[in-house]
Amino acid sequence: MEHPNLDYIKEISGGNEVFEKKFLNIIQTEFPKEKEEYMENLESEKLDESAKIVHKIKHKLGILGLQEGYRLAIKYEEDLKYGDTKLQGQFHEILHTVEQFILKIA
Amino acid sequence: MRSIIVDDEASARAIVAELCKTIPDMEVRAEFPNALEALKFLKDNQVDLIFLDIHMPKLTGIDFIETLQNPPKIVLTTSDKNFAIEAYEYSFIVDYLVKPISQERFQKCIVKLNAAFNQVLPFTSFGTKTERDQELYINIDRRLIKLKFNDILLIEAKGDYIEIQTLGKRYRVHSTLKKIKDKLPESRFLQIHRSFIINFTQIVDIQDNSVLIEKSVIPISRSNRPELMQRLNLL
Numbered sequence: 001m002e003h004p005n006l007d008y009i010k011e012i013s014g015g016n017e018v019f020e021k022k023f024l025n026i027i028q029t030e031f032p033k034e035k036e037e038y039m040e041n042l043e044s045e046k047l048d049e050s051a052k053i054v055h056k057i058k059h060k061l062g063i064l065g066l067q068e069g070y071r072l073a074i075k076y077e078e079d080l081k082y083g084d085t086k087l088q089g090q091f092h093e094i095l096h097t098v099e100q101f102i103l104k105i106a
Numbered sequence: 107m108r109s110i111i112v113d114d115e116a117s118a119r120a121i122v123a124e125l126c127k128t129i130p131d132m133e134v135r136a137e138f139p140n141a142l143e144a145l146k147f148l149k150d151n152q153v154d155l156i157f158l159d160i161h162m163p164k165l166t167g168i169d170f171i172e173t174l175q176n177p178p179k180i181v182l183t184t185s186d187k188n189f190a191i192e193a194y195e196y197s198f199i200v201d202y203l204v205k206p207i208s209q210e211r212f213q214k215c216i217v218k219l220n221a222a223f224n225q226v227l228p229f230t231s232f233g234t235k236t237e238r239d240q241e242l243y244i245n246i247d248r249r250l251i252k253l254k255f256n257d258i259l260l261i262e263a264k265g266d267y268i269e270i271q272t273l274g275k276r277y278r279v280h281s282t283l284k285k286i287k288d289k290l291p292e293s294r295f296l297q298i299h300r301s302f303i304i305n306f307t308q309i310v311d312i313q314d315n316s317v318l319i320e321k322s323v324i325p326i327s328r329s330n331r332p333e334l335m336q337r338l339n340l341l
Binding site for chain 2: 055
């Protein structure tokens with residue numbers, strides 16, 4: 001299973017640690033909110049709205065170097081628009097991995 | 107290049123802003139989490155470029171584009187590849203960046219932007235500088251756009267570019283102040299600073315060492331001041 005990394009953030013920052021810190025703070029704030037919003041929509045069976053949040057989360061998976069997770073999120077987002085939740089379990093595993101990573105770097 | 111970033115994700119805005127720092131002459135004037143706030147800003151401010159997300163709540167990037175009367179150049183930033191074809195239906199959309207945006211891809215985008223802010227191809231109706239019916243053609247995105255001398259307010263040098271400000275619009279062109287000065291009628295245009303040529307028929311007032319043209323305050327250099335004063339019909 002792939003693990004999140006900071007390679008992309010370091011590439012963008014060019015070694016600017018101030019930016020890296022600021023950026024990680026943004027991710028630490030933004031990701032839990034998006035996850036919560038996604039879960040609420042899912043529980044309310046608003047799958048179209050869930051798909052919109054998966055769209056945002058997908059970007060963060062790319063930022064954290066989760067290539068397989070990114071590809072799965074693309075598929076899951078499309079599936080949700082058609083009411084299909086079969087990839088939910090795999091997607092939630094990815095969310096958990098990201099959560100653990102965020103806690104570790106906090 | 108004055109730009110703004112419109113994206114509902116703070117992380118996405120931070121990345122574009124950081125990438126912009128690597129580009130000389132790129133100024134990020136503001137960032138907005140939604141298109142409505144950006145529209146408010148654009149009512150009172152002009153920009154050359156907008157980095158625009160497509161998927162935003164309330165007003166999407168495409169809806170936002172449709173509301174712009176004189177759109178500047180736009181670079182779309184999105185996690186969705188499906189809009190690429192639709193995007194290129196708009197002549198002012200220069201590029202389409204899929205998030206997360208790599209540094210290499212961003213550099214390519216800047217090359218495209220530089221090409222889009224193209225070169226001046228000036229000529230007049232009769233090939234000479236006659237006072238009547240004079241106009242200047244500038245090349246923007248392979249389109250020759252006619253500017254009437256009467257409509258030009260001022261021209262500002264900005265590095266390898268000049269910015270031509272007309273009534274209600276700005277054009278960024280790859281050229282020099284000297285080149286365009288040679289194409290403008292001396293009876294109407296005057297260089298008042300090493301970075302500015304003005305249409306002095308459009309002067310609102312002159313105070314100390316500056317000139318007000320429409321809403322722009324332009325500095326007058328000490329060496330150019332006597333010529334300007336000489337041209338004025340002073341009481």
